[in-house]
Each structure stands twice: as C-alpha cells, then as structure tokens.
Amino acid sequence: MPEPLTTEPPALDGPVPAELVAIAERHGQVVAAGDHAATLADFRPDRTGQLLGSARLPGRLVSSRLLRLRAEPDGLVAAFIRYTAADGSQTVLRSRWIKLDQGWRVTQVRNVPDTPPVIAAAGPRDDGLDRPHWEGLRAGEVRVQRCAPCGHWIWAPQPLCPRCHSFDLTWPAVDPAGTIYSWTRTWQPFSPELSGHLPFVVVLAELPAAGGRRLLGVLRDGDGADVRVGQAVRGFIDLAPSPDAWPVLRWSLS
Amino acid sequence: MSRSLRGAAAVAGIGSTPYYKRGTSPHSALRLILEAILAACADAGLDAHDVDGFVSYANDLNEGLAVGAALGVREVRWSTMVWGGGGGGVAAAVNAAAAAVACGQAENVIVYRGITEADDGRQSYGKGHFPPLLSAHGVLTPVQVCALRTQRMLEVDGVPWSALEALVQASYYHAQRNPDAVGYGRPLDHETYAGSRWVSEPLRLFDCSRENDGAAAVLVTSAERARELRSVPAFVLSGVQGAGPGWSESAENNASYTSAGFHPAMVARLWAEAGLKPGEVDVVQVYENFSGPAVASLIDLGLCPPGAEAGSFMTVPNLVAPDGALPVNTAGGNIAEGFVHGIGLVLEAVRQIRGTSASQVPGADVSLLLGGPVAPLVSATVFGSAVTV
Ligand SMILES: [Zn+2]
Secondary structure: OOOOOOOOOOOOEOOOOHHHHHHHHHHHHHHOOOOOHHHHEEEEEHHHHHHHHHOOOOOEEEEEEEEEEOHHHHOOOOEEEEEEEOOEEEEEEEEEEEEEOOOOEEEEEEEEOOOOOOOOOOOOOOOOOHHHHHHHHHHOOOOOEEEOOOOOEEOOOOOOOOOOOOOOOEEOEEOOOEEEEEEEOOOOOOOOOHHOOOOOEEEEEEEEOOOEEEEEEEOOOOOOOOOOOOEEEEEEEEOOOOOOOHHHOEEOOO | OOOOOOOOOOEEEEOOOOOOOOOOOOOOOHHHHHHHHHHHHHHOOOHHHHHOOOEOOOOOOHHHHHHHHHOOOOOOOOOEEEEOOHHHHHHHHHHHHHHHHOOOOOOOEEEEEEEHHHHHOOOOHHHHOOHHHOOOOOOOHHHHHHHOOOHHHHHHHHHOOHHHHHHHHHHHHHOOOOOOOOOOOOOHHHHHHOOOEEEEEEEEEEOOOEEEEEEEEEEHHHHHHHOOOOOEEEEEEEEEEEEEOOOOOOOOOOOOOOOOOOHHHHHHHHHHHOOOOHHHHOOOEEOOOOOHHHHHHHOOOOOOOHHHHHHHOOOOHHHHHOOOOHHHHHHOOOHHHOOOOOOOHHHHHHHHHHHHOOOOOOOOOOEEEEEEOOOOOOOEEEOOHHOOO
C-alpha cells in the first residue's frame, strides 16, 4: 500500500541539521521514482558503485517515507527511509549522510535490519571432503574433523591425518563456544548475493573444544558492533533457506 | 658439483605491454604475452626463435607450449607452471627458470604472465581458492582473507596503521616518477588515503592493488650467455619458494597467522644462498596484493622490525628512492604502477640492477623480489649486479 500523501514529520534524534529533512525526503522520492541520475547525484562521488551495490530494493517502488534522522559521531547523520513496493512489501534503508564542500551526500547505505548474506555456494564442496560438517549443521551440531588414533584436530578437512597419516577420521560435535581470533567488516559488494547485507562482519573464531581450530562465520548483528580480537563468541546455526540448501554456522557476541 | 643456484643464471631481457585499464585490452592475453616476449628478446638482443623454455604461475591460461608454438621456437626444452595461488608464484617462476638454466635443461627461458578481463574474467587471481568453508560466509575474495590477517597484525601484534599507509604512499610517490605507471599524475595525500572507502576493514581502497589488462616477460639465461647479450645482466643470487607447516588451504588455520608466509627456515635459506644479510639489500619489490600483507612480508624477511616498532621503520622517507634506508616498489608496484599478477615487480627488480629505474637507487647491487604474501605459496628472488657474483 502506498504511503499516504500527508505524513507525520520524521523523528529527529540529536542535533540534526534542519536542511537535511528536505534533502533526505527528496532522496527517498527520487529513489522510489527510479530516477537513477538523481539518485547517483546524492551519492558521494568516489563510491557510487559501492553504494549502488550495497543496498537491495524490490523492483517497482511506489512510495517512500523518511522515518527518522539521527545525528551520529563524526558529523554524520543517518536517515531511515522506508520504501513501499507495488506488491506492498516494505524495505527500510539507512543512508548515512556527510557534509562535503558540494553539499550533503550519502557516504554509506544499508538495509535494516541487519541480516547475514545467504550464499548459494554453502554446502559440501564437490569432492565431499567437508560433507560431514554440513550434515552436522543439518542435524543441529557443529562437527569438526578429528583423527581417531592420534586425536589431532584437522581444519580445513583433509583426506588423511597430516600428523599420523591415518585415514581413520571422525567428526565429533563440538561446543561452538570460542573467542575471536580475527575479524573483518566487508563493505564492497563483491557479489550480488552480498547486496542487501552490506556491510557485514566475518569473524574467525578459535574453539577450545576443537583443539584451538578456527572456524569462520558471519557475526550476527555485526552492524555497529565494537568487535575486538579476544571477545567471546557463541555459534548458532542458521537454518537453510530452502529444503535443498544448507544451514550455515553464524557467530554471536556472547 | 655445486647444488647452489647462486650466480648460475641471470635475467638478460625484460619486456612488457602497457598497463591497460581492466577490460580494455585491444588484444587477447596470448597476443599481449607474445608482444611482451618479443620485447624481452629484443631487449636482450636474442632471436625469439632461440627461446627454449617457458615458465608461468597462477594458472596462466596460455600454456608455454602454445606460446612456443606461436613464436615458432626451434625447440621447447622446459615448460613449468608454478602451483599455488595468486602472486605467490612470481619469484618462484623466476627461480624455476634459473634452475632449468643452471642445470642445463634449457638455455633461454621466458618467464611470463598475461591477463585480460575478457579472457580471464574478473578477479582471476583468486580462482579456486574460495571453497564453501570460506564462501558460505561471504568470504569471496583475497582482500577479505588479507583483511583478516591484517586486522590481527594491527590489533594483536601492534603494527601501527601508519606502516600500511607508508607503504602505499611510497608506492604513489614512485609512481609520480614513472610515466608508465597507472598512478602517474595522480599523487595521493593523507586525506585522500584515509578518507577512501572501506573495502574490507582494516583495508581501504588505496590499500588494494589494481586490476589491469596486460602482460610482461623476462628472459632468463645462463650467466655466461647473459654477459654476451646486449643488456646489463641481473644475476640470480638466491631463490626460495614454498609454504611452511600448516600454511596452505587451511581455511584460516595457518600456524603463523600474521606472517606473510615467509617462514624462518625459508628466509634463512634465502640469505644463506645469497651470502647476504637483510641489511645488505639495496632495494625491494614486495608484492602488495594489499598493503598489510606487504608489511608482513618485510617483517618476515627481517627487513622491518615486528610489532609497534614497525611504525618507526615504515615511514615514507625510509621507503623512497634515492635516499631511503630501504626503497620499496620503486616503479609504483601493484598498487600504483599496475597489476598483472605482480610480473611488473620482476621487471623493476631487474631495472634497479641495470640502473635504469625511474626511481633509481644509486649503486644498487642487491635487489630483492618478494612474491605472494598470504597466498598458499610465497617466493623470493635475490638479484645481484656483476660485482656480487
Ligand atoms: Zn592422526
């Protein structure tokens, strides 16, 4: 359903420059109207490609509404704009605005709420070496490869134990509790699958229960999180988006 | 019989195409490679029909035998592809050519690399190294892996951010003196660097190498023949390649996680065979897929102190020619000269020995090439002038 023509004014959090209300409202209107040139003109010129690829909107939009403006550190202002599509679905984007010499421009944009990217490549690799791990996720467990005779933990999975050369390998479930060994927040839309989820944080978590082996995963609610090496994290399993797809391990700050 | 590579072979010719903006090469990668090889042979004064060996790396799409057939060479005696992803194989390819020459398997070996986006696709350098245990988590590209390594190097090892910027600024400084560099005429200031967009934290746009279409080649031949050819030889004093324990394809479980991959035994072999210490290197071409891993390389090699002290060494004055303590990437490197999988760094390492760099280090006799930080394979070559052999 399109937004009503008369709406209440947007909520203002903190010292928001008055001129931005009209600028952000107009930005929502040109985006909803599919005016590509006007949309690009609002973007910071050195990052139009990144901004275009970061957010995801449905195909045909019918209206927009500026919900809220929020003053943020470093002179940035966040604008929350809700877009309504022809099918009635609604999507909220948060654009962050910066005052440049040429005026206010969008320097970041993302879909809210923050959701992790869903990648079609999730699942066992072609040779099946890591299949027990993925089967484990389907069964609600985090399974890590371990050598039966010598107890060596092996990650990434291998066809044999690199330490004792046994082919007798097991896949015990481990407690997915660990600490952040390293992390990165990715902003660049490297694949269309990432659009709508950028930026997102990937953490490399070290698991004491798996002999200190480290497993990658997207950090839930990583947007704006103050991530640090050494923080405790807990693993969760995101259900597969469809019956023929695979669940994925995620991390949460604990 | 000696088992040393030292002084047995030399680079006698270098050649390259221009660096084209990615996707804009007027020709196929094969054609670009052939142009580069002909230029390298002309530089050496060698008839290209006399080339008898081909080495490349990173799964170059054009096999040495096909390249040899196109050139109509009299005989192919040596054909090697260096395994291991990314630019880790660049110095290893030079070493393989030198090894072939040193033991008489071939006389005139070409090391080459050519990329066009039309032939290779986008981000061809990362193909095959992002299995589901990475990609399922949105880790799709080398920059994200290098960002993970760099983040820990900064946060835990205490290497300061300024070390990364100094490497980038030195590259741009040198590119302003190299008319062939893509970054020529585009000086970089601190505000532009620090204000550039994040790609994957802690790496910003200017921490990343470029992607270009292009090709380059070098001719490796015996030390004796190199002395008879037209150009000043750059002798191979030492070469190493490989991966330490637990290094490759471990889904980020590498033992020395913030290392670039030049493990202590490898580094010791490099200096021992060259008969040199780190302090005796005059100039370095260090592969910078991204700034952080390049800094890690210099730390691995003992050229830069680890941890917080890296900041006092990694300063722009220290890293630029002619007067810096250790000039790096004197043509601009992958970041500011252009990127064809690092092959351009080989040519610049040789120019420094010849005395023909646009940012020449006066009297450079020892020139170090480092390939592939954080890649499954890393490699290094030490080149020396005639006085070193
Ligand atoms: Zn074992």
